[in-house]
Amino acid sequence: MRVPSLLRRGLLAASLLLAPFLTHAQPQRPLRIVLGQELAVLDPIISTNNATRQFGYMVFDTLIAVDSQGRYRPQMLEGWQVSEDGLRYTFTLREGLLWHDNTPVTAADCIASIRRWGARDGLGQLLLASTASLEATGERSFTLTLSRPFGFVIEALGKPGTIVPFMMPARIAATNPNTAITEIVGSGPFTFDRGEWRSGDRAIFRRFAGYRPRPEPADGLAGGKVVNFETAEFVSITDASTRVAALQANEVDMLEFLPPDFVGNLRRNRGVVVQGVGQFMPYVSLNHAQPPFNNPLIRRAAQAALNQGEIMAGMGLPPDLYLRDCTSIFACNTPYFIEATNPNLARRGVERARELLREAGYNNERVIFLHPTDSVNLSPVAQVAMQQLRAAGFNVEEWASDWASVAARRLKRDPVEQGGWSAVTVIWPSIDVWSPITFAGTAFNCRNYPGWFCDEEMRGLMDRYTATAEPNLRRELASAIQNRFHENVNFIIAGQMSVPTAYRAELEGVVPFAFPIPWGVRRR
Numbered sequence: 317m318r319v320p321s322l323l324r325r326g327l328l329a330a331s332l333l334l335a336p337f338l339t340h341a342q343p344q345r346p347l348r349i350v351l352g353q354e355l356a357v358l359d360p361i362i363s364t365n366n367a368t369r370q371f372g373y374m375v376f377d378t379l380i381a382v383d384s385q386g387r388y389r390p391q392m393l394e395g396w397q398v399s400e401d402g403l404r405y406t407f408t409l410r411e412g413l414l415w416h417d418n419t420p421v422t423a424a425d426c427i428a429s430i431r432r433w434g435a436r437d438g439l440g441q442l443l444l445a446s447t448a449s450l451e452a453t454g455e456r457s458f459t460l461t462l463s464r465p466f467g468f469v470i471e472a473l474g475k476p477g478t479i480v481p482f483m484m485p486a487r488i489a490a491t492n493p494n495t496a497i498t499e500i501v502g503s504g505p506f507t508f509d510r511g512e513w514r515s516g517d518r519a520i521f522r523r524f525a526g527y528r529p530r531p532e533p534a535d536g537l538a539g540g541k542v543v544n545f546e547t548a549e550f551v552s553i554t555d556a557s558t559r560v561a562a563l564q565a566n567e568v569d570m571l572e573f574l575p576p577d578f579v580g581n582l583r584r585n586r587g588v589v590v591q592g593v594g595q596f597m598p599y600v601s602l603n604h605a606q607p608p609f610n611n612p613l614i615r616r617a618a619q620a621a622l623n624q625g626e627i628m629a630g631m632g633l634p635p636d637l638y639l640r641d642c643t644s645i646f647a648c649n650t651p652y653f654i655e656a657t658n659p660n661l662a663r664r665g666v667e668r669a670r671e672l673l674r675e676a677g678y679n680n681e682r683v684i685f686l687h688p689t690d691s692v693n694l695s696p697v698a699q700v701a702m703q704q705l706r707a708a709g710f711n712v713e714e715w716a717s718d719w720a721s722v723a724a725r726r727l728k729r730d731p732v733e734q735g736g737w738s739a740v741t742v743i744w745p746s747i748d749v750w751s752p753i754t755f756a757g758t759a760f761n762c763r764n765y766p767g768w769f770c771d772e773e774m775r776g777l778m779d780r781y782t783a784t785a786e787p788n789l790r791r792e793l794a795s796a797i798q799n800r801f802h803e804n805v806n807f808i809i810a811g812q813m814s815v816p817t818a819y820r821a822e823l824e825g826v827v828p829f830a831f832p833i834p835w836g837v838r839r840r
Contacts, residue, residue, distance in 0.1 A: 351572045352366065355367040360482050361493065375507070377502065380473050391530065392483060404460070415485050415503050416501045419485070435493035439472045439759070447462060477747055544838040575692045593829060603736065604769045608678060609738060619808050626704065651750075656799070666704075685702050752794055771803075774797055
């Protein structure tokens with residue numbers, strides 16, 4: 317267990333010495349946030365780690381941002397124009413944007429950043445493959461001309477899911493896309509104090525005096541990023557009990573993830589606010605490349621065996637923080653919700669699962685289920701899912717380890733006898749599953765993604781989906797894509813929940829989102 321140095325200081329002695337001045341000192345105290353993962357990588361184009369994405373939003377900025385309703389709004393941009401044929405996009409930057417070295421943000425910087433991001437991100441690759449030219453037309457303007465219809469230019473440049481298209485100076489964006497950057501210079505609301513960074517302890521951010529917030533109120537990731545703290549910190553505390561104790565003792569201000577076991581007690585603590593933020597979707601990923609889940613009937617048997625309500629209840633969450641049954645792969649209660657109509661979902665339960673196993677000729681083949689025991693969110697999902705599969709007649713063998721080891725084994729396509737796997741739990745926030753182009757279960761269809769699912773009919777639907785900008789056709793195609801997802805059982809939805817987060821009650825202006833947003837927050 318690692319406890320950051322700030323928690324080891326002489327707090328008692330300091331409080332006695334500073335008591336007469338405490339009222340004046342408090343507003344200057346840093347905003348301290350405990351993330352759910354350690355910050356280990358500083359290049360948000362290299363890493364898909366959630367902590368790295370959150371680091372990116374502190375230091376860098378995006379051309380376009382998504383608000384709480386899923387709408388794409390200008391952020392660094394003043395605006396954009398689209399030609400009548402939909403093939404030419406003209407973008408104009410806001411005036412006065414500065415990098416942290418106080419040099420102006422230019423169109424050339426943005427073009428270089430888009431190209432580096434597009435070499436790494438799946439949606440970015442699709443965008444660049446459809447691009448005929450990307451050219452600066454002035455210091456603050458540039459054009460993107462498509463070679464063929466591509467209906468998701470704005471969504472690509474404003475995507476909040478990893479990998480986020482953060483803008484960087486051209487000299488930094490010139491770094492090989494497969495090599496991590498070494499210089500951290502952005503145009504976001506905070507600068508990063510590289511000299512004070514200690515992986516496993518804390519990361520320190522300073523308010524950037526040259527940052528120009530948009531005039532609109534903050535809304536999701538869009539709007540004005542008004543910073544009310546001179547300093548903010550990402551604090552690393554690996555032990556769940558120690559995190560909660562630090563929050564209760566007012567040594568930290570926010571916990572990204574509150575373990576479910578502590579929700580009841582902290583809800584009764586007047587000094588703490590507990591919220592369910594965002595919507596998160598846990599899934600069971602099946603290995604389509606190896607027996608037994610290379611058989612679609614056996615995949616459907618697993619689909620029938622899993623009961624979302626039991627899985628969510630098994631997490632220990634209060635009933636108000638989860639849904640008992642959501643079959644929309646794009647998340648329920650979100651702007652992208654589409655009701656699932658696949659007939660496989662109409663008949664579910666243990667008896668239906670056993671019936672499908674008999675029909676498939678299941679011969680008691682081993683199911684190696686990877687169980688990340690150190691994950692607050694994934695471990696209980698795995699435990700209940702394994703019980704349900706066993707009840708249906710699957711020969712489940714648990715492989716329990718930490719998430720890092722599970723993630724490494726998940727990459728192996730080998731048979732289970734040679735170190736492969738059969739099933740594993742994964743989780744994404746709704747901002748990563750909002751549409752077919754952002755959700756890994758559809759966007760990576762037939763693209764060598766772990767699980768190695770490939771549905772040819774879905775591939776054709778995806779090609780049509782990415783080519784259109786017409787809203788009604790998009791929704792129609794998304795519904796058809798969802799139907800193929802459930803038919804092929806690319807993943808199995810294990811539930812939908814609001815992940816509990818907690819922060820000190822004296823904080824105001826906290827923006828509810830899938831991860832902590834520090835701008836707009838102030839201390840009473």
